[in-house]
Amino acid sequence: MKESEQRKIFNEWLENYRALLFKVIKAYAFSEEDQNDLFQDVCMQMFRSVPNFKGNAAVSTWLYRIALNTAIKWSTREKKHVDGHQEMDKAAHILMASEDSKDERVDWLYDQIKQFNEIDRSLTLLLLDGFSYKEMSQMMGISESNIGVKIYRIKKILVNNSKQYEYGV
Numbered sequence: 442m443k444e445s446e447q448r449k450i451f452n453e454w455l456e457n458y459r460a461l462l463f464k465v466i467k468a469y470a471f472s473e474e475d476q477n478d479l480f481q482d483v484c485m486q487m488f489r490s491v492p493n494f495k496g497n498a499a500v501s502t503w504l505y506r507i508a509l510n511t512a513i514k515w516s517t518r519e520k521k522h523v524d525g526h527q528e529m530d531k532a533a534h535i536l537m538a539s540e541d542s543k544d545e546r547v548d549w550l551y552d553q554i555k556q557f558n559e560i561d562r563s564l565t566l567l568l569l570d571g572f573s574y575k576e577m578s579q580m581m582g583i584s585e586s587n588i589g590v591k592i593y594r595i596k597k598i599l600v601n602n603s604k605q606y607e608y609g610v
Contacts, residue, residue, distance in 0.1 A: 464569070560583075564588065
């Protein structure tokens with residue numbers, strides 16, 4: 442594949458699926474700076490993967506998987522480099538972002554998702570984007586029945602936490 446063709450495909454994907462990528466990025470990166478860093482990593486991985494795309498899956502599924510895998514690796518790498526001071530900076534950013542946000546419920550949901558482990562976080566994002574259990578199973582390499590159990594537990598946690606949020610407990 443020529444580099445010009447690869448660039449053209451990459452630009453089309455970026456234009457058409459930017460929102461999908463940012464959903465994943467926002468769930469894994471706390472600060473705006475981290476989100477920008479992770480976005481660059483995801484874009485680099487997307488560009489590299491263009492020649493490997495065979496069309497066996499939808500482009501959105503392919504890109505979602507790239508974004509999730511990149512975000513998980515990035516998150517693991519970042520955890521090793523974070524000290525207590527940086528954790529406080531991230532917490533302050535979350536509080537500030539909530540004040541400026543358009544809908545505090547969306548911020549609350551992302552804060553809840555960020556607390557999940559990588560697999561549950563990924564499944565939650567896939568569920569919110571309307572992927573079927575079968576599609577999630579293919580992307581994550583987990584059986585459909587296991588997906589169902591995990592999603593049931595995730596929903597139960599979110600419902601319980603939303604009650605606490607709603608009543609200020």
